[in-house]
Amino acid sequence: MRLHHQTPFVISTALSVHAGRTVGLKMEALQPSGSFxxxxxxxxxxxxxxxxxxxxxxxxxxxxxxxxxxxxxxxxxxxxxxxxxxxxxxxxxxxxxxxxxxxxxxxxxxxxxxxxxxxxxxxxxxxxxxDDPLLWEGHASMIDEVAAEGFRPDAVIVSVGGGGLMVGVIRGLQRNGWGDVPVLAVETAGAASLAAAYAAEERVTLPAITSLATSLGAKQVCAEAFDLRHRHAITPVQVTDAQAVTACARFLDDHRILVEPACGAGLAVVYDMPERLADFARVLIIVCGGATMTAAQLAAWQQGVPS
Incomplete structure (x- = not known):
């Protein structure tokens, strides 16, 4: 019995036009539980x-x-x-x-x-x-589905909290022969444990999580996410809470799907930092979801999130 669904893969006209390159979306927000x-x-x-x-x-x-x-x-x-x-x-x-x-x-x-x-x-x-190899094995299946669609990305954008999604995505890339496809690992400032660990060359523990993107709120990334930097091209990227929230609102307008700021963080790279994608003709974004997000919460954050 397979519990997850095969989610849609779509080429986003709106994001592709904005970024000036082909942007594919793996719609994990549409899983029955609301996320990847x-x-x-x-x-x-x-x-x-x-x-x-x-x-x-x-x-x-x-x-x-x-x-x-x-x-x-x-x-x-x-x-x-x-x-x-x-x-x-x-x-x-x-x-x-x-x-x-x-x-x-x-x-x-x-x-x-x-x-x-x-x-x-x-x-x-x-x-x-x-932090469990069984989780990573399961998450890797989303890349199998993208490969079955015939879409080989030049880069993949993933949001990072504890690192489980990123590890699974990289395992999926590697088992599909795409080990040379780099990953942009996106965090919000205030929850950037991966960027801190890579900068320090050790798995540091953040003193506190100050981002509203609480789904990214792991004070320390898992060991596998840290060690993967030696085996795969990973670039940490940070966005602000305001950028993540604005990306959620823009994505809702563009695709009629409500996601949380942890997911908006990855989308914000396309909306606010298209120059980071200059070297890539085809980009894949994992639209990871957010089961507890509401329209009222998004509206409140739009009114009160500092830049």
């Missing part, structure tokens, strides 16, 4: 269930948690999602609507994650939001 996370999470949940897991535990009030809750319901397995106090009421409602038990604990994901780890019993499987 379902690919990797679904694969992990199916694998752990086959190994005998009787309950799933995770630590995310956002896209990963929703993917776990969706997969658990589809597989008939109970799920417990531990979320920090900052998790919105809407996100908690969405988790409960999928049948998950929700525990609110701690002021940050790190504290919620520690609580989730403490709950793990012998018959449980912990589903990490971004």
């Amino acid at each position: 996370k379902l690919r990797g999470v679904g694969h992990a949940c199916e694998t752990y269930r086959a190994r005998g897991a009787q309950r799933f535990i995770s630590s995310s009030g956002g896209n990963a948690g929703l993917a776990v809750a969706y997969a658990a319901r589809a597989l008939g397995v109970p799920a417990v999602i531990v979320v920090p106090e900052t998790t919105s009421d809407r996100a908690q409602q969405l988790l409960r609507a999928e049948g998950a038990a929700v525990i609110v604990h701690g002021a940050s994901w790190q504290e919620a994650n520690a609580e989730a780890q403490a709950l793990i019993g012998a018959a449980d499987a912990f589903i990490h939001p971004f």
Whole structure:
């Protein structure tokens, strides 16, 4: 049973005209759980269930948690999602609507994650939001689908939080013979743990997450995302919160799809930094999604986000 859907791949006329080059979109926002996370999470949940897991535990009030809750319901397995106090009421409602038990604990994901780890019993499987080879294997399938469409990009734009999406995309590129296709790894200022790690040549931990793009809010990237810089061409790129929010609004106008700022960060490279794409004739953007985003929240951010 495959839990994720094969999502549409489209050439964006609006973004292609704006950037002066062909821009392809992999529409992961259209997954049933609302984001790309379902690919990797679904694969992990199916694998752990086959190994005998009787309950799933995770630590995310956002896209990963929703993917776990969706997969658990589809597989008939109970799920417990531990979320920090900052998790919105809407996100908690969405988790409960999928049948998950929700525990609110701690002021940050790190504290919620520690609580989730403490709950793990012998018959449980912990589903990490971004650091598990099973997740990366699942995420790689989106590149298989792009390859099946016959679209070979000259560069791929991905948003980076903990790094799981980027690792999966690169695995997909490499297994399709596209190991020479560079990746632009986009973060918002205030959540740029990958850029900080690459600059320091070690996996640094950010003192705090100050970006509103909370889905990018991993204080430290996973080890595989850090180590990949030696095996693949990766260029860190940073955008502001305001650029990410504006990109969400422009994308809504261009494609009638609402995404969160973590996704808008990648789109902002095309909207605000087309010069960064000068060397590439064909660009692929992973439209990663954002299950808890609302039109009201976007409007509020448009009114109040600092530049």
